[in-house]
Amino acid sequence: DPDWYTDYSTGTAVPDYSNPYDGESLEENSQYFTARYTDADFSLGSLEVKAFYNHIEKRSLMTELSSVNTFVYTSDNQTVLYGDRAGATASVNSALDFLTEGSNVTWGVDYTFDRTTQETIGGADVIAPMTQNQIAGFAQAEIPVIDRFRLQAGARFDQFFLSVDDFTRPESQTNLLASRGLSVATIGAVDVTGGDFSYNQWTFNIGGVFDVTEDMQAYGNFSQGYALADVGAFTRRAGANTTAELCSISGISGVCTGSGTTSFADIxxxxxxxxxxxxxxxGDWDRFRANLSAYFSTSDKGTTFDASTNSISQQKERLWGVEFNGEANVLDWMSVGTVLGYSEGQYDTDDDGEFDSYLPNNRIPTTFKGLLYSNMNFEHDITARAEVEFFSGRSRDIDNKIDGAVLLNAAVAKTFENNGRLSLGIRNILDTDYINPTATATRGINVAGLGRTIALSYQVKF
Structure with missing residues (x-):
């Protein structure tokens, strides 16, 4: 429940003490339910059925037109996101000993229902209400080829049915038209025509593990993933996803009159x-464990947000990286370890088939990141953990360089005989002033990271 609006003119977001906040508070009221059933004596193998239902209700803060919030609704700029999601998965693990001893396959079906809406406090839709049904079938096999080599392979087919309701994107204001001599422009409401859409995709994976020694394995795999962009965000800016749309669709008060209509199919x-x-x-060598991996990803249709056009640009892209984690038991009661990661990526900005630019910071906010930690076990079921967390930021875009930081964190916990666990954690113990790389990359302006944060929790398992 903030007292003030935010001032973005200082280079880092800070409270604007001259501008009292007059909106509703930030709020989340969500429920998550899951259920799981297993039957090891099922006729086809080992059966597992999982079901879930989630209800999500998130109220955002009121925002004002600024260098960061460049698109606001004229009458009511505070919204609530509603989501209902339910689904079930049924899977069976069946033996395939007729291939080789120890072979098995996990196969089954998925179903997911998803209904999403977003409204102003006054009840006006700001995105197209949409319902999606997803049905999938999958199979994943593991086959010991020889004593020292195991093969895994799988396939999945997803079928999506998306239903988008008609709605009217409310009248809005923007400060992005200085080139037209407008400091603040009012852009008209837009009627968005929805419709029914369907799409599907096969995805595959294959990989293997080879026992180099009794303590070390080499592995490799190929996998595919299928992802959808934030389609609701495009309806929220319907008629204003690009400057060209402002006159052709939305209309600018006193400048031009747009058609006032568009279709979800065009967005x-x-x-x-x-x-x-x-x-x-x-490998695992008793008192020392380690893992080193490298990956390379490609896509013909990326989902990179282009801030200059307020839209998604979908060109070829590639990402690569290296990850290492290792842990050693230096004493019977203490272990030390590290997690290190490097990632980078490029994409084809002009869609000519050649990779010509590094991906923007909103895709890769920090090039290097890592963690040094120590876990300690004491008498009376007391444990402690100390961490040094660090990240490099990123400097590929000189005009939007993100700085790195080093943070010190610690936690202590006590486990009781009733399976209760009391935990106390402190993040950023030294109250280091730093820039949050992910929030800064997403917003396009420096956003300060959290200062010293203390969390106390009590958990019981029964």
Missing amino acids: SPEPQLVNTYEIGLR
Whole structure:
């Protein structure tokens, strides 16, 4: 429940003490339910059925027109997101000993229902209400080829049915038209025609693990993933996703009159299919454990947000990275470890088939990141953890460079005989002033990271 609006003119977002906040508070009221049933004596193998239902209700803060919030609704700029999601998965693990001893396949079906709406406090829709049904079938097999080599392979087919309701995007204001001599422009409401859409995709994976020694394995795999962009965001800016749309669709008060109509079919981006290749080595030598892997991902239709056009650009892209984690038991009661990661990526900005630019910061906010930690076990079921967390930021875009930081964190916990656990954690112990790389990359302006944060929790398992 903030007292003030935000001032973005100082280079870092800070409270604007001259501008009292007059909107409703930030609020989330969500429920999550899951159920799981297993039957090891099922006739076809080992059966597992999982079901879930989630109800999500999130009220955002009121925002004002600024250098960051460049698009606001004229009459009511505070919204509530509603989501209802339910689904079930049935899977069976069946033996395939007729191939080789120890072979098995996990197969089954998925169903997911998803209904999403977003409204102003006054009840006006700001995105197209949409309902999606997803049905999938899958199979994943593991086959010991020889004593030292195991093969995994799988396939999945997803069928999506998307129903988008008609709605009217409310009248809005923007400050992005200085080139037209307008400091603040009112852009007209837009009627968005929905419709019914369907799309589907096969995805595959294959990989193997080879026992180099009794303590170390080499592995490699190829996998595919299927992802959809935030289609609701495009209806929220319907008629204003590009400056060209402002006059042709929305209309600018005192400047031009648009058609006032558009269709979801002209707004939504295409789904993205990602191919990922990974190789690695891992081992467990009693008091020391380690894993080193490298990956490379490609996509013909990326989902990179282009801030200059307020839209998704869908061109070829590729990402690569290296990850390492290792842990050693230096004493019977203490272990030390590290997690290190590097990632980078490029994309084809002019759609000519050549990779010509690095991906923007909103896709990769920090190039290097890592963690050094120590876990300690004491008498009376007391444990402690100390961490040094660090990240490099990113400097590929000189005009939007993100700085790195080093943070110190710690936690202590006590486990009781009733399976209760009391935990106390402190993040950023030294109250280091730093820039949150992910929020800064997403917003396009420096957003300060959290200062010293203390969390106390009590958990019981029964």
